[in-house]
Amino acid sequence: MKLSVPIFRLKRQARLLSREANIPLVKALDRLAHREGFRSWSLLVREASRQGRGERMLAQFGPGDLVLLAARPGHGKTMLGLELAKTAARDGRDAFFFSLEETEAGIARRLRDFGVADGGGRFAVDTSDEISADYIISRLQNLPSGALAVIDYLQLLDQPRSKPELSVQLRSLGDFAQSADATVIAISQIDRSFEGSGRDMPGLSDVRLPNPADLSHFSRTCFLHDGKLRIEAIAP
Template identity: 40%
Template sequence: MKLTAPVHVLKGKAKALKRAQSLTMTEALDQIARAEGFSSWSLLQSKVKNFTPQTTEELLDYLHPGDLLLIGARPGLGKTTLALQLVLQAIKEGRQCFFFSLEYSKTALIEKLSTLDRQFEPDHPLLKLDMSDEISSDYIVKQTKDWLTEGSLVAVDYLQLLDQNRNKPPLQQQIEELKIYARAKKCILVFISQIDRRFDEDGQAIPTIKDVRLPNPLDMGLFNKSVFVKNGQIYI
């Protein structure tokens, strides 16, 4: 389902319309909804809530401010590529994006981004690539807090490396802190994650949240959305 703008942007337009035309907020929201092809704002919200993306292009529409998304796949099956596609799409929509990686070099990421989008600008003002060894919840907050706006996207590559060094807080603590932060800043946090090797041995059709590799304890309920990649397809 493609809207002309993300829901939070449409709400902002409704607020401006309310002031400009002396409408109630309900009237303004309904007017915005009709412009999007829906009879009312409540119907638009219902469609958005029940929307299931079928392609990577639709995935960004599935995400809302405050979401924590987990992208899982076995090695080499496209989880980082999917995260980078989300970043590129978010940039095109004018959103501030961050990509924190404990796995790739900056050169390698730029090469992947350039392959995905020939128009990609390595020094794009809306994208910040960070490969510091210090990446953790505290570090991510420190590096992003002055830049984020509603709907900004922050990707972390990858989940299982966040507490690999013993001097960093436990993974559970870090994700709890980042969940609070995402809600406060109304940004979207995307975590790339490995899938346990036993998934292949079990012969399952697609991985699930239960197949995420967890060397350290973590409540997976902290992620309110998840998507898995297999054979070039995404599964919600």
């Protein structure tokens, strides 16, 4: 999120607007929030509390990284994927959110619920049924270096029998990311057995794999659980 001015200055502007327009301060705050691209002041503040998370994470994902972003349902992995994509776009990078799970309308709704009118910048959503490693590479291969792709989600890439097996697709995506200086992030499900493990954070062994796959093709992992986040590099 990039505000036109820091929040403390927005608050000063809101107090001034409240006096000049003779409106309640809460309405003045909402007006300024709308100007900044948010539906309400509360949504702006919520996003501000997370400000920098996308930038900090992207700083750890270098060009050439194939990243696994995994969590159980309801722990924010899809929203984090969208946040990373829109952050990259607002930094001037080409950013794609490829989804085999959501519709474009559903993704737009998620962005609105997050308090953002749209992805902004060079952000694109693709919900084609043809999404696979080859399809994603075809969309990114002629773009400048630094492009970012988020895939929603890993377990659906090889669901159609016509698509290559998952390990083959992961190898293709990893090779492409390195050759094109791109960053590819695959959102993944965590098996429900993790809930009874007693551990506070899932790991690679908890990734749900209906079909076997070699996860060593990933260069980094990012696991989410109960509001906590852990990023690690996978040794080559």
